[in-house]
Amino acid sequence: MMPEVHQNPLTNRESEAPMLPEAWRVVANDWENHDTFTLQLERDSGGPFAFLPGQFNMLYGFGRGESAISISGADEESGTLYHTIRRVGTVTRALSELNPGDTVGLRGPFGSAWPVERLFGRDLVFIAGGIGLAPLRPAIRYALAHRERYGNIVILIGARSPEDVVFPAEIDQWSGTEGVETRVSVDRATPDWKRNVGVVTNLIAKADFDPSNSAAMICGPEIMMRYAILELNKRGMDDAGIFLTMERNMKCAVGFCGHCQLGPEFICRDGPVFRYDHFKHWFSQREL
Amino acid sequence: MSTLAPIIKQHSFFSGLDDETIDVVTGCAKNVRFEEGTVMARQGDPANEFFLIREGRIAVSFPAPQGGGLTIQTIDADDIVGWSWLMPPYEWQFDIIAVQPVRALAFDGKCMRAKCEQDTELGYELMKRLSRIMVSRLQATRLQLLDLYGNNRPAQT
Numbered sequence: 001m002m003p004e005v006h007q008n009p010l011t012n013r014e015s016e017a018p019m020l021p022e023a024w025r026v027v028a029n030d031w032e033n034h035d036t037f038t039l040q041l042e043r044d045s046g047g048p049f050a051f052l053p054g055q056f057n058m059l060y061g062f063g064r065g066e067s068a069i070s071i072s073g074a075d076e077e078s079g080t081l082y083h084t085i086r087r088v089g090t091v092t093r094a095l096s097e098l099n100p101g102d103t104v105g106l107r108g109p110f111g112s113a114w115p116v117e118r119l120f121g122r123d124l125v126f127i128a129g130g131i132g133l134a135p136l137r138p139a140i141r142y143a144l145a146h147r148e149r150y151g152n153i154v155i156l157i158g159a160r161s162p163e164d165v166v167f168p169a170e171i172d173q174w175s176g177t178e179g180v181e182t183r184v185s186v187d188r189a190t191p192d193w194k195r196n197v198g199v200v201t202n203l204i205a206k207a208d209f210d211p212s213n214s215a216a217m218i219c220g221p222e223i224m225m226r227y228a229i230l231e232l233n234k235r236g237m238d239d240a241g242i243f244l245t246m247e248r249n250m251k252c253a254v255g256f257c258g259h260c261q262l263g264p265e266f267i268c269r270d271g272p273v274f275r276y277d278h279f280k281h282w283f284s285q286r287e288l
Numbered sequence: 289m290s291t292l293a294p295i296i297k298q299h300s301f302f303s304g305l306d307d308e309t310i311d312v313v314t315g316c317a318k319n320v321r322f323e324e325g326t327v328m329a330r331q332g333d334p335a336n337e338f339f340l341i342r343e344g345r346i347a348v349s350f351p352a353p354q355g356g357g358l359t360i361q362t363i364d365a366d367d368i369v370g371w372s373w374l375m376p377p378y379e380w381q382f383d384i385i386a387v388q389p390v391r392a393l394a395f396d397g398k399c400m401r402a403k404c405e406q407d408t409e410l411g412y413e414l415m416k417r418l419s420r421i422m423v424s425r426l427q428a429t430r431l432q433l434l435d436l437y438g439n440n441r442p443a444q445t
């Protein structure tokens with residue numbers, strides 16, 4: 001039986017005041033590439049911040065507005081949180097301009113999680129496109145930290161060009177781990193690029209996993225996810241073994257406002273991680 | 289059976305063909321190796337061959353006059369590169385470069401064309417296999433053209 005996604009499992013603040021941001025201090029703000037940066041945050045009160053891989057926080061750039069941003073990593077001891085963000089508009093620009101010592105408002109964690117703990121014994125296939133690697137990274141880290149509990153681990157990463165790949169140093173580490181097949185494919189490159197060129201979904205056909213005993217976790221542009229699912233299905237993977245994220249624009253993050261509603265689902269409350277067979281109908285609707 | 293026949297039989301492009309057919313195509317094949325960085329074929333050169341990649345990775349690149357070029361696709365082991373040998377003017381349309389040390393089987397295009405003409409059943413079977421690859425590469429190229437990660441956000445709505 002395929003597990004469900006982990007539904008709203010943690011309640012750091014949900015039961016308290018989910019709409020009230022808490023002040024977090026910027027420890028570092030580092031550029032990953034020309035448009036993507038990682039914010040490292042700590043709160044003065046310290047202490048652990050419980051979250052599950054795939055969950056997100058609402059980050060508030062004071063005076064500029066609030067955005068849903070997935071947690072891309074955490075240092076459990078110090079309680080430091082990492083958010084990796086692509087600068088696209090007003091709020092993400094404001095967040096990109098923060099300096100160490102500045103403060104942001106944070107609400108969370110919210111949303112469902114990648115069901116990594118429920119997939120022991122299976123092969124895992126992670127498929128990330130662009131900034132989609134950020135929400136997947138905690139799940140990948142979890143799987144690698146519990147390597148012996150899984151079968152083969154396949155990590156397929158797509159990006160526009162070599163310069164656009166996020167976390168390149170960490171990807172190199174993953175590539176060197178035994179029993180882990182890590183491939184990066186970019187849309188275009190010069191011939192000195194030694195990894196793959198082409199759409200990332202090309203890599204699925206020959207990846208080393210057993211479709212009858214595996215699960216896939218996908219995060220990236222919607223078209224990429226559609227083609228990834230097609231290729232996984234061609235390999236014989238069942239829809240129930242496929243998990244993906246929908247990152248629809250949202251406001252309240254707690255299922256009140258309806259801003260992120262897709263069919264009967266509220267992405268913030270029921271997602272962003274969905275099991276594909278549960279979501280297939282809505283995923284394939286145009287113009288919803 | 290020649291020593292190459294078992295290798296050819298195992299390669300996904302020829303899988304499922306009977307021993308007799310494998311023997312026929314083996315007559316057109318030879319083992320080749322390329323060091324990393326070798327230009328295995330140049331755009332405009334006569335396309336006398338196609339390659340079954342056994343090991344390593346090759347890049348399909350647009351040459352740039354000032355050097356460097358632009359890779360539009362890489363092809364890994366257990367895949368096949370080259371179909372210019374099939375159609376006039378029988379010239380390579382891209383540069384083919386070994387980006388890793390490559391072990392491959394090179395098939396003589398003329399020899400293969402002659403065998404396909406003689407044995408049309410074999411010819412049809414190979415054309416079906418090649419078309420599948422060409423269609424899937426065409427679809428992949430279309431996706432690539434969309435510049436998925438450029439303007440799109442994850443699961444944009």
Ligand SMILES: Cc1cc2nc3c(=O)[nH]c(=O)nc-3n(C[C@H](O)[C@H](O)[C@H](O)COP(=O)(O)OP(=O)(O)OC[C@H]3O[C@@H](n4cnc5c(N)ncnc54)[C@H](O)[C@@H]3O)c2cc1C
Pocket residue numbers: 056065066067068069070071084085086087088089090091092093111131134135246247248249250272441442443444445
């Ligand atoms: C659950 C969830 C998790 C997310 N995780 C991350 C993350 O880890 N890193 C990250 O960089 N972004 C993430 N996003 C997207 C992020 O929330 C938006 O990019 C951000 O809110 C844009 O705000 P802005 O004011 O900078 O841009 P705006 O000025 O609001 O918009 C600029 C452009 O981006 C588009 N856009 C805005 N939000 C989204 C969205 N959610 N989906 C698609 N297009 C959008 C707009 O249509 C517009 O074209 C996530 C979204 C959700 C819902």
